[in-house]
Amino acid sequence: MKKVNSNSRRDFMKFLGLGSLATVVPTVSSAETIPHVVVVGGGFAGATCAKYLKMWGGSSIDVTVIEANSTYVSPILSNLVLNGQKTTSDLSFTYGSYSSKYGINMVHSTVNAVDKTNQTLTLANGNTVNYDKLVLAPGIDFMKTNDYDISKVPHAWKAGEQTNLLKAQIDAMNDGDTFTMTIPAAPYRCPPGPYERACVVADYLKNTKGHTNSKVVVLDANAKIIVEEETFGAKFSEYGVEYKPSTTVTNVDDTSKTVTYIEAGSSKTLASTVLNVIPNQKAASVIFTAGVNSGNWAPINPLSYESVLASGIYVIGDSQATGQPKAGHIGNSEAKVCADAILRTLSGTALYASPKTNSACYSPTSATEASWLTGVFKYDADTQTMVASNTAAGASSTANYPKMFNWSGNLFADTFA
Amino acid sequence: MKVHNKLFLTGYSLSLCLALVGCGGGSSSTTVEDTNTSIATILPLSYTADAGRLLGSQCAQCHGTNGVSVNSWDSIAGENDLADEIFDDEPIMTAQAHGYTAEEITLIGNWLKTLSKTED
Ligand SMILES: Cc1cc2nc3c(=O)[nH]c(=O)nc-3n(C[C@H](O)[C@H](O)[C@H](O)COP(=O)(O)OP(=O)(O)OC[C@H]3O[C@@H](n4cnc5c(N)ncnc54)[C@H](O)[C@@H]3O)c2cc1C
Numbered sequence: 001m002k003k004v005n006s007n008s009r010r011d012f013m014k015f016l017g018l019g020s021l022a023t024v025v026p027t028v029s030s031a032e033t034i035p036h037v038v039v040v041g042g043g044f045a046g047a048t049c050a051k052y053l054k055m056w057g058g059s060s061i062d063v064t065v066i067e068a069n070s071t072y073v074s075p076i077l078s079n080l081v082l083n084g085q086k087t088t089s090d091l092s093f094t095y096g097s098y099s100s101k102y103g104i105n106m107v108h109s110t111v112n113a114v115d116k117t118n119q120t121l122t123l124a125n126g127n128t129v130n131y132d133k134l135v136l137a138p139g140i141d142f143m144k145t146n147d148y149d150i151s152k153v154p155h156a157w158k159a160g161e162q163t164n165l166l167k168a169q170i171d172a173m174n175d176g177d178t179f180t181m182t183i184p185a186a187p188y189r190c191p192p193g194p195y196e197r198a199c200v201v202a203d204y205l206k207n208t209k210g211h212t213n214s215k216v217v218v219l220d221a222n223a224k225i226i227v228e229e230e231t232f233g234a235k236f237s238e239y240g241v242e243y244k245p246s247t248t249v250t251n252v253d254d255t256s257k258t259v260t261y262i263e264a265g266s267s268k269t270l271a272s273t274v275l276n277v278i279p280n281q282k283a284a285s286v287i288f289t290a291g292v293n294s295g296n297w298a299p300i301n302p303l304s305y306e307s308v309l310a311s312g313i314y315v316i317g318d319s320q321a322t323g324q325p326k327a328g329h330i331g332n333s334e335a336k337v338c339a340d341a342i343l344r345t346l347s348g349t350a351l352y353a354s355p356k357t358n359s360a361c362y363s364p365t366s367a368t369e370a371s372w373l374t375g376v377f378k379y380d381a382d383t384q385t386m387v388a389s390n391t392a393a394g395a396s397s398t399a400n401y402p403k404m405f406n407w408s409g410n411l412f413a414d415t416f417a
Numbered sequence: 418m419k420v421h422n423k424l425f426l427t428g429y430s431l432s433l434c435l436a437l438v439g440c441g442g443g444s445s446s447t448t449v450e451d452t453n454t455s456i457a458t459i460l461p462l463s464y465t466a467d468a469g470r471l472l473g474s475q476c477a478q479c480h481g482t483n484g485v486s487v488n489s490w491d492s493i494a495g496e497n498d499l500a501d502e503i504f505d506d507e508p509i510m511t512a513q514a515h516g517y518t519a520e521e522i523t524l525i526g527n528w529l530k531t532l533s534k535t536e537d
Pocket of ligand 1: 041066077111
């Protein structure tokens with residue numbers, strides 16, 4: 001195990017001004033030798049990991065979460081903001097009681113640099129933080145085709161201000177206006193999410209706003225609806241959604257509100273009242289800063305989520321490169337395997353050899369109906385990958401709609417409370 | 418190192434009941450009798466790994482942390498008959514259940530039995 005730079009650790013504790021840390025071992029010179037795990041990102045993956053590290057590791061471990069924002073807005077259920085069934089404040093979480101309940105040190109700043117040799121992070125606020133183990137859970141970044149203003153052409157694929165911008169644009173539509181959205185090439189965050197959004201918006205325009213002459217156009221980079229094809233296909237027919245698979249977006253113009261794309265070899269340009277371009281995605285920037293990416297994502301060992309490129313650095317959630325879906329429920333799931341693996345490693349215990357994770361998505365398809373998709377993933381020792389051992393889908397129904405909130409309620413609480 | 422191991426063992430057993438007390442290092446007032454102050458290496462944790470708890474923690478996304486649901490979906494803390502219960506109910510639950518082996522369900526069930534129904 002690596003030696004800890006005790007001066008920096010002491011400085012770190014000082015800068016945090018944490019009485020809680022000081023009370024652990026106030027009188028002893030080796031106080032700083034309690035392992036310090038730093039988690040970057042307080043979303044579904046990161047918040048869960050820090051919570052379970054403390055729940056299972058107790059006072060024998062120091063855990064710090066570094067999260068850019070003091071309020072997290074859940075992308076899960078955020079399509080329901082578009083049709084007025086939820087507000088972004090309904091989907092907002094803060095970290096105050098969470099961090100004091102579990103004894104987690106919470107720092108709100110952005111990690112700008114990762115020094116793997118000295119095991120230090122440099123934050124936007126100028127501070128440095130030492131770590132013994134580092135967990136990166138930073139989510140995704142977008143790969144826009146060109147430079148355009150996302151306040152005019154919102155993606156609304158990270159929730160919050162973007163979600164409200166898109167909602168305002170939808171609400172300003174008149175009957176006969178067009179809503180066009182583009183679906184990124186897989187893999188992207190939340191496989192059913194874009195199809196769910198097309199349904200929710202089409203239903204809202206047609207059945208709530210009464211805009212029977214409005215049109216919803218979907219340009220999909222994928223060759224077909226990639227999940228729940230039957231459910232979403234049937235809803236697209238019901239709502240009259242114009243669905244164009246195998247389309248590659250090449251340019252977005254925020255002034256003329258046009259999108260240029262290639263379909264069957266020829267370039268076309270489409271104008272739309274509201275343009276919701278969801279760009280292709282890659283791991284968030286700190287993954288590249290830390291040099292733990294291979295291509296767009298971070299390859300890891302699924303027994304621990306430790307990077308295969310850098311020891312002592314773990315990657316969970318949307319940024320990691322396993323075949324598991326990029327989703328919040330399974331990000332929470334991965335986080336627990338990772339927390340256990342870190343505690344096992346710090347205690348010299350062998351990793352659990354056959355971890356399982358699971359995924360669940362409830363997708364609203366209107367203001368009263370939802371479908372679901374679920375799967376269990378198991379470790380396959382031969383290929384050393386996570387494979388789907390069991391997947392199932394539930395058709396869109398009104399019975400599923402309230403269940404969606406039971407699911408999300410417990411998921412949110414297991415992550416942020 | 419002996420002293421440390423003892424300390425961390427205490428830390429760990431505290432963590433077992435932390436769901437009851439809302440835990441965390443923050444409220445710890447442990448003092449350490451340290452006799453080995455010369456080197457600042459990372460201390461090995463005393464961590465009792467528990468496969469049932471690791472597998473069972475994957476139920477929490479839908480049934481709440483340590484099996485205590487925050488809404489009308491079932492709490493499973495203290496569940497005595499998981500082998501049966503896991504297959505009944507909702508199609509989404511059945512679908513999940515089929516993803517686990519009988520051995521895994523036994524491990525999870527044994528862990529759930531140790532959890533108090535009233536914990537919060
Ligand atoms: C419309 C929609 C519907 C969805 N529905 C579902 C669903 O039904 N089920 C499901 O499971 N998933 C769903 N998802 C997907 C889910 O929201 C994401 O997969 C999940 O949020 C990923 O979690 P994460 O922790 O990896 O990343 P995030 O939740 O994005 O969290 C990352 C955090 O890291 C912080 N961060 C990043 N870089 C830094 C840095 N350098 N320094 C400090 N902080 C940093 C960010 O501020 C952010 O808070 C949906 C998504 C959308 C958009």
